[in-house]
Amino acid sequence: MNVQNINTTHQPPAGTAPTVPPSLDTSDNSSTVDSNQLQEEIGISEDVINTLQERASQLTAERKRRGKTVPEGLARSRAISEYQQLANHVGLHSASMPGINCLDISKTSPERIVTGGNDKTAVVFDLSTSQVISILKGHNKKVTQVVYHPSEELVFTGSPDTTLRVWGVEQGQCASIIRAHKGPVTGLSIHATGDYLLSCSSDGQWAFSDLRHGRVLVRISAVDKSGSIQDF
Template sequence: MALCCAISNEVPEHPVVSPVSGHVFEKRLIEKYIGDNGADPMNGEKLSVDMLLDIKTSPLVKPRPPSATSIPAILKSLQDEWDAVMLHSFTLRQQLQTARQELSHALYQHDAACRVIARLTKEVTAAREALATLKPQAGITAGAPGYVPAAPQPAYGAEAGPEKAQQPMEEAGMSEEVIQKLLDKAALLTAERKKRGKTVPEGLATTDDIRQYRQLATHTGLHSASIPGILSLDVCLKDTAKIVTGGNDKNAVVFNKDTEQVMAILKGHTKKVTSVIYHPDEELVFSASPDCTIRVWGIQTAQCAQIIRAHEAPVTGISLHATGDYLLSSSADTNWAFSDIRTGRVLSKVSDTSSQHVPALTCAQFHPDGLIFGTGTEDAMVKIWDLKERINVANFPGHSGQITSIAFSENGYYLATSAEDAVVKLWDLRKLKNFKTIQLDDKYEVRSLCFDHSGTYLAVAGTDVRVYLCKQWQDLVMFNDHTALATGVQFGHNATFLASSSMDRSVKFFGLQ
C-alpha cells in the first residue's frame, strides 16, 4: 500500500512520520508547517523538526501527467500561462493608475491646506498687531458722552505679582449731583413698575411652557479645557441672545447663542473670574476676580477699558446700578464699594462697624430701584443697606453657613437668599420678615438665584437647575443635564428660555423644542 502525505494527499518523495499523531508527511511540507506553527497539523500538539522519524522506502519514479505527453498539450499549457501573465500585467497597470490619481489628489489637498494656513496666520498676526495699538479706553467711550479718562493703570500683578499690586483707590465721595441722579432714576423706575405690575407681560412663557422646557443646546468650547469650570453667567437685558461667562481659566467670554459665535474673549485677570455682568444698554462687560480688581471691558475691541481697584481682598460680588453708570461691589475685606464705571473712581466704601467682629462679604445685589441693596456675609447674615445714607437698615438672620446668592424680584417686594444650608428663603421687604422657606434635598448646594424680569418665576442653580412659580412657590421643572455643579442661571426675554453655566465647562440653553 502506497504512503500518502497527510497535507498534500500525494505520494511523498521523502516521507517522515510524526510521533505525536502517527501521520505521514512530505518532509519539506511538515518542516515548513512546524517552522510557522510549532505544532502537529493534525492534532495541534507541540512538535519539532528533530522529533520527526524518517521512513525508508524504495525510490519511485513519478509518471508524467497526461497533459505533458503531447505537443498540443504542451502548447496549450504555454498559452494558458501567457494569458495569465497578460491578465496579471493588466491588473497591475490599473492599480498603478489608481495610485497615481490618489497621490495627485492628496498632494493638491496638502498644497491647498498650506495656502489656507499661511493666509490665516497672516490675518491673525495683523489682527493682533492692530489690537496692540488700540488705546485701552477705546471700548468705553462709545455710548458714554460723560466719560472722563482716568490715569493709566497697569494690570494687577503685571510686573512682580500680587505683592506689588496698586493700593485701592481713595473714596471720592458721593456728590449731590450723583445722589440726585439716583433719586430721579428710582422715582422713574417705581412709576414704571406700578404700571407694569398690573398686567402680565405680553408673550411671557406660561407655566405649561416652563414644564415642557428641554435642553435645546449645549456649548463646552467657550473656556479652556485644561482649567475646566465656568463660575458665573449673565444675559444681556437688551438682547438676550448675548451672554457673558466667567471661568476658572481667568477669562470672560462673550457669546451669541443665536449665531453660536464667540464675540469676544476678555483676557487680563490674573485669577479666576467669579462674577460677570453684561451692560443692559451698551457693549460693555464687567468682571470681578479674587485678584482684587474689577474690570470694565469694551466688547468690540475685547480690551480692558477701566480697572476699578476698590478692595484689598478678593472681590466676591458685583451689581450694576439701574442708571448703568455705577457699580456695587462686595469683598472679603468686609467692605462694600460704590464706584463710577466711567472714571473708575470709588465714590463710597463702607464696612459694618456695628459689631466687634466684622464678617467678610460674600455677595451683593442692587434692589431694582437702586436706592437700597443687599449683601451676604460669611456668618449667614443678609444685610440691607441704604445707598444714599450708607447705613445698614435691616438684617435678615435665619440661614446657617455663608450666604451664596441673593436676588431681588423685579416687583421690588421679594428677596430670595441662599446659603450653605440647602434652603432658599423668601423675604418680604415691606414687612421685613421671612414668609417662605423652600427646603431642598439634603446636601443640596445653591450657587445662583434669579427672578425673571416679570417677577413671575424664580430659577435656582446648584446641584441641579430648577424653576419655581412665584407666589405659589411651586416647583415647575428640574434639569439634571449638567454633570457637575451649576454655577449660574439667567432667564431669557419673557422667560422664553433659560441659560445655565456649570463646573462641567458647559453653557446650556433650555426652552420649548
C-alpha cells in the same frame, strides 16, 4: 459642562487697533494699570445723588404700574416644565483650567452671553452664530462675577484677585481697573442708571463706583459680612 480649547474667535479687521468705547473716560491712566493699591474714595457729589434720586422716582412709578397687571410674556409653570435643551456649546474656556463660574445675558442682544471661567478669562459668545466675539484677559485669578451692561456693549467682571474690570466688548480690551476691595470680589451689580457699579467682597465691605471713569465713590463696612448682594 464640557470645556475645551477655544477654536473660533472674532478678530478685528487687519490694521485696526483696539479703542476704548466712547462712553468711557480713561484719561486717568492709573485706572488701566495693574496695581495692588486700593483706590481712594472720592465721595458722592450732589449731582450723583440727584441722578440716583431721579432714577429712583422713575422706577417707583414704573413698578406701581407693573404691579397692577401680569407682566406680558411671563412664562407659566407648565411652559417652564416643558423647556428642553436646544444647544450645547463647548470650547469657550481652557481645558487646562476647566469650569464656568458665572454667566450673564445681554438685554439688548439676547443672543450674546458672557461667561466667567476658572481660566482667568471672560468670554463673550454669540449664540446665533456660535462665534466667540471677545476673549477678555487680564484677571490674575478665576473670574467669578460677570455683568453685561443693559444697553451698551460693555462687560464688567469681578475676581478673587480683588479687582473689578470694565471691558469694551467689540474692542476686547480692559478699559479700566477698579480697586475697591482688599479681598475677593463676591458680588457685582449695575445700577439702573447704567453709570454705577455696586460690588461686595469677603473683606466685609461693599463699594459704589463710577464705571464711566473707573473711580470708587464710596466704600462701606457691611453689617452683614456674608459678602453677597442683590441686584439694585
